[in-house]
Amino acid sequence: MKKNNDRFKVAIIGAGKVGMTAAYALLLAGGFHEIALYGRDKRKLIGEKLDLEHATALSHKTAISVSDDPAELTDSDIFIFCAGAAQAVGETRLQLAARNLQIVDDLAPELLKASPKALLLMVTNPVDLLTMRAQEVTNTKKGQIFGSGTLLDTARFRFHLSEFLPVHPRSIHAYVLGEHGDHSFPAISSANIGAQPLTGFSEFSREKALEAYCKARNAANAIIGSKGATYYGIGASIAKIARSVVTNGQSVLSLSVVIDDYYGQSGMAISVPCVLGGNGIERAIKASLDDEEQERLKECVAALKGIYFASKPK
Ligand code: NAD
Numbered sequence: 495m496k497k498n499n500d501r502f503k504v505a506i507i508g509a510g511k512v513g514m515t516a517a518y519a520l521l522l523a524g525g526f527h528e529i530a531l532y533g534r535d536k537r538k539l540i541g542e543k544l545d546l547e548h549a550t551a552l553s554h555k556t557a558i559s560v561s562d563d564p565a566e567l568t569d570s571d572i573f574i575f576c577a578g579a580a581q582a583v584g585e586t587r588l589q590l591a592a593r594n595l596q597i598v599d600d601l602a603p604e605l606l607k608a609s610p611k612a613l614l615l616m617v618t619n620p621v622d623l624l625t626m627r628a629q630e631v632t633n634t635k636k637g638q639i640f641g642s643g644t645l646l647d648t649a650r651f652r653f654h655l656s657e658f659l660p661v662h663p664r665s666i667h668a669y670v671l672g673e674h675g676d677h678s679f680p681a682i683s684s685a686n687i688g689a690q691p692l693t694g695f696s697e698f699s700r701e702k703a704l705e706a707y708c709k710a711r712n713a714a715n716a717i718i719g720s721k722g723a724t725y726y727g728i729g730a731s732i733a734k735i736a737r738s739v740v741t742n743g744q745s746v747l748s749l750s751v752v753i754d755d756y757y758g759q760s761g762m763a764i765s766v767p768c769v770l771g772g773n774g775i776e777r778a779i780k781a782s783l784d785d786e787e788q789e790r791l792k793e794c795v796a797a798l799k800g801i802y803f804a805s806k807p808k
Contacts, residue, residue: 501527502740505570505612507601508577509533509542512617515729516574521546523733524554525740530567531560533577564604570612572739573605574732575628578618583718586676591623591805602628613774615735616641616750617728621674623802625750625763637775643750643765644670645731647678650713654706658697661687668692669748670710671781672764672794679790680707684782735770742772751775757788759795762802 504520506513509531517529529546533539539560546558561567578594602614614632616625616639625641632639647670652663659666668685672678682703685692692698709716717724738745749768754760756778767779783791 503528503530503570503572504736505530505532505567505573505605505609507532507573507575507605508618509535509539510576510580511723511725512580512728512732513574513576514542515725516576516617516732517542517546518549519729519733520736521549521556522553523737524556525737526554526556528557528559530570531558532562532564532567533560534562536560536562564601565608567605567608570605570609572613572615572736573609574615574617574736575602575605575624576617577601578624580619580723584715591620591801594618594620594624595627595805598624598627599631602632606632606634612638613739614639615732617732619674620801622750622763622765622798623805626752626798626802629752629763637751637773640768640770640775641674641750641763641765642728642731642735643674643763644672644678644748645735645765646727647674647710647765648748649727649731650710651680651707654709655685655692655703657706658702659687659692659695660697666692669767669781670707671748671766671787672791673798674750674765676711677790677794677797678711678765679787679794680704680710681781681783681787682707683784683787738770739772739774744769744771744776746770746779749775751778753778753795756780757783757791759792762795762798764791764794764798 504526506517531539543558543560550556578597621641629639651670652666655666656663669681670678671681746767748765750763750765752763769776
């Protein structure tokens with residue numbers, strides 16, 4: 495990782511709704527010397543570049559470049575992988591697996607050939623399976639590849655908890671862990687506000703907390719059913735992740751990584767609280783989970799392994 499952060503280059507892989515919302519969020523957040531847009535349609539990329547360039551005059555000095563060739567993405571510090579098919583109405587993220595695993599096989603090695611030291615942030619769904627796959631098909635050091643995982647689910651959960659708890663979502667320390675999808679689970683037993691367990695608040699009830707979690711888990715379907723795709727929440731999540739990298743922020747975020755003896759589970763990418771700095775994931779934190787939550791973690795890993803090994807290209 496470069497020490498001189500004023501030359502930090504982010505490459506967005508896949509200039510669709512998520513990729514472009516991320517690019518816009520990064521531009522407004524600032525701190526990035528260059529945002530490179532990679533996609534297959536050069537004509538569209540040129541329009542996206544010009545539109546973003548106009549926004550630089552009102553935000554931060556940032557070079558915008560475009561490419562339809564991964565080999566041109568040299569000197570990148572982080573790749574943000576948003577290329578691939580999006581979830582259709584009623585489709586689970588896991589049903590997307592076979593389609594999008596192939597794109598990872600094709601692109602991930604090419605990207606890391608262009609910039610071998612770059613971090614690779616997976617966003618395309620099913621993000622945990624794709625993170626696992628990217629780790630498998632590239633020769634990278636631990637912590638270099640990770641997925642946005644349940645950072646978005648956690649943000650959604652905190653937002654819905656804040657609808658009945660008396661503080662801003664930022665101050666509700668409650669995580670959604672496991673899969674970004676149907677096999678996620680809320681870590682309610684450790685959730686707290688101001689070092690007081692949620693259960694200590696008169697406004698709290700387990701039913702309301704589970705309802706907040708269900709709203710978070712079903713959010714993608716609700717939004718896709720209404721307007722076709724989700725992109726603002728994930729755009730803000732990507733900006734949060736990239737800022738923690740560019741500032742060497744060591745933020746604790748729920749991100750997808752290949753776990754190694756996490757409550758006895760190994761060999762699959764799922765979300766756990768991670769410390770994220772300039773060199774990627776520094777460590778996974780062992781969240782305090784009660785027996786039921788540990789069981790959910792185990793089920794999540796078993797379910798993902800089942801789907802991963804059934805759907806990965808032969
Ligand atoms: P989109 O259809 O708007 O954009 C996808 C882009 O990928 C398109 O520009 C397409 O041309 C490009 N693409 C497809 N195959 C490619 C290839 N082989 N090489 C290069 N580019 C390729 O979709 P979107 O709404 O931007 O969603 C993108 C992905 O992000 C989806 O998989 C979606 O499910 C996922 N997503 C993830 C989260 C999360 O929390 N992880 C949240 C929202 C969406």
